[in-house]
Amino acid sequence: NAGVTQTPKFQVLKTGQSMTLQCAQDMNHEYMSWYRQDPGMGLRLIHYSVGAGITDQGEVPNGYNVSRSTTEDFPLRLLSAAPSQTSVYFCASSYSRGSGAQYFGPGTRLLVL
Amino acid sequence: TQLLEQSPQFLSIQEGENLTVYCNSSSVFSSLQWYRQEPGEGPVLLVTVVTGGEVKKLKRLTFQFGDARKDSSLHITAAQPGDTGLYLCAGHNAGNMLTFGGGTRLMVKP
Numbered sequence: 601n602a603g604v605t606q607t608p609k610f611q612v613l614k615t616g617q618s619m620t621l622q623c624a625q626d627m628n629h630e631y632m633s634w635y636r637q638d639p640g641m642g643l644r645l646i647h648y649s650v651g652a653g654i655t656d657q658g659e660v661p662n663g664y665n666v667s668r669s670t671t672e673d674f675p676l677r678l679l680s681a682a683p684s685q686t687s688v689y690f691c692a693s694s695y696s697r698g699s700g701a702q703y704f705g706p707g708t709r710l711l712v713l
Numbered sequence: 714t715q716l717l718e719q720s721p722q723f724l725s726i727q728e729g730e731n732l733t734v735y736c737n738s739s740s741v742f743s744s745l746q747w748y749r750q751e752p753g754e755g756p757v758l759l760v761t762v763v764t765g766g767e768v769k770k771l772k773r774l775t776f777q778f779g780d781a782r783k784d785s786s787l788h789i790t791a792a793q794p795g796d797t798g799l800y801l802c803a804g805h806n807a808g809n810m811l812t813f814g815g816g817t818r819l820m821v822k823p
Contacts, residue, residue, distance in 0.1 A: 604755070635813075640722065642801055642813035643756070658810060690755050701746070702803075702811065704755025 602626055604705035606691050612711045613681040621676040621708050623691030629703070631694040632674040633658070634666065636687040637707075643690065649674055650697055681712045716740070717804055717814035725820045726792055734787045734817045736802035742812075743805055745778055745785045750799040750816075792821045 607622045625632065633648035635658075645658030649668040663685060665677040674693075678685060689708045694700040717738045726732055736745070744763045748756035760769050762778035762785060769776045773796075775788040789796055799818050803811040 640815050642717075642719075642815045643803075644813070645810055648810065692755070701758040701761065702748075702756070704757070706753070706755055 604691055604693055604703050606689075606705035606708050608708060609706065610709045610711075612713065613678075614713055615682060617681050619678050619681065621678075621689055621691075621710075623674045623676065623705060624672050625674075625691075625693040625703070626672065627693060627695070627703065628671060629693035629695050630671065631697050631700065632668065633692050633694075633702070634664070634674070634676045635690045635692065636660065636685075637690060638687050646676065646689075678710075681710075683712045686710060686712045717802055717812055719800075719802060719814035719817050721817060722815065723818050723820075725822065728793055728821055728823050729791050730821075732789050732792055732819070734789075734800055734819070735784070736786070736804075736814050737784045738804060739783065740804070740806070741782050743782070745782075745805070746803045746811070747776055747785070747787055748801040748803065750801060751797075756799075756801055789819075792819075794821045794823050797821050 604625045630651045634646040635643040637643050644660050647666040649655045655666050691705045692702040694702050720735045746761045747759045750756040760776045765780045765782045767778045773790045777786050799816045801816045802814045
């Protein structure tokens with residue numbers, strides 16, 4: 601039982617490049633979400649999904665796309681990377697919407713030059 | 714936007730000291746969670762409080778949810794170096810989202 605896994609662990613991009621951050625969970629959780637963490641700002645919600653085929657925007661969705669074709673996977677796509685997207689990205693899953701315990705992955709550290 | 718403010722932002726204490734971390738908001742939350750995060754890892758849930766005035770204890774950690782469900786505190790008794798980390802509170806309302814505070818970074822020196 602691996603929990604929530606994220607790849608890659610670290611990535612460097614140039615401005616304008618695109619990439620996909622991978623997230624997978626093996627706990628059969630319906631609810632998955634993506635957060636970014638910046639110094640002094642805690643975690644901010646980017647996008648979330650309440651089940652396969654259903655996604656919605658969080659607090660800071662601009663510049664990011666998501667899709668949820670299976671219960672297990674929830675990739676986050678950066679369409680055209682900008683330096684403001686330099687951050688640590690965490691994927692989380694939960695057995696229930698919002699109020700349930702969030703299980704976080706180890707994070708992806710992204711640097712956009 | 715609902716905001717959660719945590720204080721202090723940074724705390725450095727000696728082993729054996731007691732400390733309290735605060736999480737405050739002008740909004741009411743249906744539940745509030747506390748997480749601890751170590752460097753290079755994702756946050757890990759410590760506790761969820763649901764009822765106004767609720768107090769939960771987890772070994773040397775005591776969590777309290779305010780009567781009006783707008784604030785919470787985390788008290789650590791006799792802190793140990795293993796308590797070092799970033800402590801995050803997160804509030805949930807009727808929607809699908811958690812709102813996180815900015816975090817309190819705690820360092821406990823031996």
